Structures are given as structure tokens and as C-alpha cells.
Amino acid sequence: MIYPTTVAAAEAMFTAAEADGVIITLVSGYRSFATQAQIHDRFVADLGLPAAEAVSAPPGHSEHQTGWAMDIGDGSGACSFTTCFADQPAATWAAANAHRFGFIVRYPAGSEQITGYSYEPWHLRFVGVEAAADIAARRITLEDFLEAPR
Structure with missing residues (x-):
């Protein structure tokens, strides 16, 4: 289940984006263990285990199973689940504004060695x-944030 706090923040973010003329849609939210296993298994079959684990967490390790993560789109399907999505208005708006609603782009460009994901x-x-806001201001990953002394 996706947490009500996450849902409320996402709804506020989507509304703010729409007010700015940008459509952001929820593409994927909570995933059960079984669903994550199917997704991960498909990546393993297509890419092999090492490459699959750079793009898909094994079941029991996906942020989608926590209730705190989601995948977004723009409703058009343009560049869905590919890095060219970064150039779509939904992604550029989210990258600039998601922190105002409590969200981060979890796996930022250039941080693969830190996060373990593409x-x-x-x-x-x-x-x-x-x-x-702190993560965005310092341009760090969640891993860096969690390791930093406060």
C-alpha cells in the first residue's frame, strides 16, 4: 500500500504542476512482492542478472514495496521508463520542484556508483x-544524506 502521506504529497505536487501547465501522472506506485518478482524476473530474462540489478531491484528490496516511492509520467507515454524522459516537461518540472512536496529523484544522473541503480x-x-529540500539544495543522493553527520 502507498502511504497516505505519500499520496497527499503527490496529489499536491500534481496539482501544482498542472497550475504551471505541466501534466504529471502516476505510472507506478506500490508493488507487491509478487509483482516486483515478475518485473525483476523479466529484466533478468532480458538482460541477465548483473545488468538487471542495475535497473530493477529484487523482490523485497524495491522502494515500490515501501509505500514511499512512485514512478511518474506525463500521460503521453513519451520516453516512459527511458532516460529521454528527463527532457519531458513532467520530469524537468519534478526535478526542479519535487522537493517542495517532500520528493526526491531517487536515482539521479551520475550517481550510479552511490545508489547502485541507473x-x-x-x-x-x-x-x-x-x-x-536539504538533498536538493546540496545536490546529493539519499545515501549521502543518510551518511552525513547532522
């Missing part, structure tokens, strides 16, 4: 407004 401009993680 760049995913569509994958947002709710961390709360204060943490998201």
Missing part, C-alpha cells in the same frame, strides 16, 4: 519536505 528521472521517493 539514472531514473521518473522514480520519485518521498522523504519529507525538510529532507528533500
Whole structure:
């Protein structure tokens, strides 16, 4: 289940984007263990295990199973789940504004060695407004934020 806090923040973010003339849609939210297993297995079959684990978490390790993560789109399907989504208005708006609603782009470009995952401009993680603002201001990953002394 996706947490009500995540849902409320996402709804506020989508409404703010729409007010700015940008459509952001929810493409994927909560995933059960079984659903994540199917997705991961498909990637393993297509790419092999090492490459699959750079783009798909094994079941039991996906942020989608936490209730705090979601994948976004723009309703058109343009560049869905590919890095060219970063150039779509929904992704550029989210990258610039998601922190105001408590979200971060969880797997930012150039951070693959830190996060363990390929760049995913569509994958947002709710961390709360204060943490998201700090992460955005310092241009760091969630891993860096969690390791930094406070």
C-alpha cells in the first residue's frame, strides 16, 4: 500500500504542476512482492542478472514495496521508463520542484556508483519536505544524506 502521506504529497505536487501547465501522472506506485518478482524476473530474462540489478531491484528490496516511492509520467507515454524522459516537461518540472512536496529523484544522473541503480528521472521517493529540500539544495543522493553527520 502507498502511504497516505505519500499520496497527499503527490496529489499536491500534481496539482501544482498542472497550475504551471505541466501534466504529471502516476505510472507506478506500490508493488507487491509478487509483482516486483515478475518485473525483476523479466529484466533478468532480458538482460541477465548483473545488468538487471542495475535497473530493477529484487523482490523485497524495491522502494515500490515501501509505500514511499512512485514512478511518474506525463500521460503521453513519451520516453516512459527511458532516460529521454528527463527532457519531458513532467520530469524537468519534478526535478526542479519535487522537493517542495517532500520528493526526491531517487536515482539521479551520475550517481550510479552511490545508489547502485541507473539514472531514473521518473522514480520519485518521498522523504519529507525538510529532507528533500536539504538533498536538493546540496545536490546529493539519499545515501549521502543518510551518511552525513547532522
